[in-house]
Amino acid sequence: MSTFATYVLLGAAIGIALASALGVLVMNDALQRLHYVSPTATLGALLIGAALAVEDLQLAVISKGLLIVVLLFGTNAVVAHATGRALYLRRQEPPEPAEERGP
Amino acid sequence: MKTPWALAAFGLLVALIPAAATAFRGDRGDRLVGLEMCSVLLVLFTVVLAEATGRPALLDLAVTAAVLSFGGALVFAYFLERWL
Numbered sequence: 001m002s003t004f005a006t007y008v009l010l011g012a013a014i015g016i017a018l019a020s021a022l023g024v025l026v027m028n029d030a031l032q033r034l035h036y037v038s039p040t041a042t043l044g045a046l047l048i049g050a051a052l053a054v055e056d057l058q059l060a061v062i063s064k065g066l067l068i069v070v071l072l073f074g075t076n077a078v079v080a081h082a083t084g085r086a087l088y089l090r091r092q093e094p095p096e097p098a099e100e101r102g103p
Numbered sequence: 104m105k106t107p108w109a110l111a112a113f114g115l116l117v118a119l120i121p122a123a124a125t126a127f128r129g130d131r132g133d134r135l136v137g138l139e140m141c142s143v144l145l146v147l148f149t150v151v152l153a154e155a156t157g158r159p160a161l162l163d164l165a166v167t168a169a170v171l172s173f174g175g176a177l178v179f180a181y182f183l184e185r186w187l
Binding site: 010014017037076079085087090 | 115121125130132139140143154162169172180
């Protein structure tokens with residue numbers, strides 16, 4: 001039973017990862033590509049962590065898996081925001097240079 | 104080696120191909136997004152590999168990679184915003 005659950009959870013995670021990777025490749029714009037990183041880092045990580053908890057009942061393994069899931073959840077949001085901000089600011093018109101005043 | 108985990112590791116490696124292809128071409132922003140996708144996939148691959156090979160010590164490597172890739176991506180984003 002646990003093997004079947006592992007297959008289902010891992011299959012869903014790999015499907016999400018493959019679809020997201022293809023989305024990153026296919027999209028036209030960097031901001032559009034950025035949207036496809038999050039499903040793998042959130043849903044994919046959560047499903048793999050769940051499969052780890054189903055398959056391996058050792059506390060050390062489950063706690064490390066949970067730590068990795070929490071890390072990916074938290075850091076992905078921050079990184080996506082920072083990258084999106086950087087991409088957005090790069091698109092803005094550069095500020096006009098200050099006029100040089102004569103003596 | 105456990106079969107479902109080995110298959111999952113192979114699937115993650117296959118998913119790494121389009122992500123790496125994105126990181127190797129295009130604009131600087133596209134490359135950064137491809138790099139972030141690659142780092143997430145590599146962390147998950149390490150987790151799956153730890154379970155597939157029965158070596159829980161690889162989970163420490165995954166934790167370290169998750170933390171370091173976070174810092175690296177932030178530094179790249181900062182450079183992209185300011186100087187690149």
